[in-house]
Amino acid sequence: AQKVTQAQTEISVVEKEDVTLDCVYETRDTTYYLFWYKQPPSGELVFLIRRNSFDEQNEISGRYSWNFQKSTSSFNFTITASQVVDSAVYFCALHSGGYQKVTFGIGTKLQVIP
């Protein structure tokens, strides 16, 4: 069975603070893919990043960075110098290799206060 846990349901930070969104996953597959999506108040879901289970390199994209650690089954997302436009719900998702379903976490609502 697959499971994605986003323990933080809501986070509030003041603009320019750094914030880390946690994601812990469970799967028995050795090949799998992890994703982060952003859902702003307008409602659409925006793809942010994909990581496969064989690539543990951390990634940085502008103010966004991701820390993938297989040893702890975590795929955490950090926003540096947060901005009001970062306010959204962020979803972590798991797609196991093969004929497996996609599992989303419950989402973390981030509010960045000016």
Next chain:
Amino acid sequence: DSGVTQTPKHLITATGQRVTLRCSPRSGDLSVYWYQQSLDQGLQFLIQYYNGEERAKGNILERFSAQQFPDLHSELNLSSLELGDSALYFCASSEGVVAEAFFGQGTRLTVV
């Protein structure tokens, strides 16, 4: 604009009725995914099609069915609707069987 088109954007219907939601994937994408988002269940994966064939099945009720046509557009059919089926239904598409998915704007279904 993700390139994924969903119609209609809003739908209000009565219990017991049947509706069809339509999705046109991005040009070149062979996979289509359907998701249901509700306040109590979160984002639930329903089903995936790849190049016309069912690829993976999630928490899709027996009252729901889907298909992907030769032109790669997809339809999600919801029948014998219940109040609890009120939700936002998303379609997403990707190039391969596992790839970053691009989501449509969603269809907001309200069952009254």
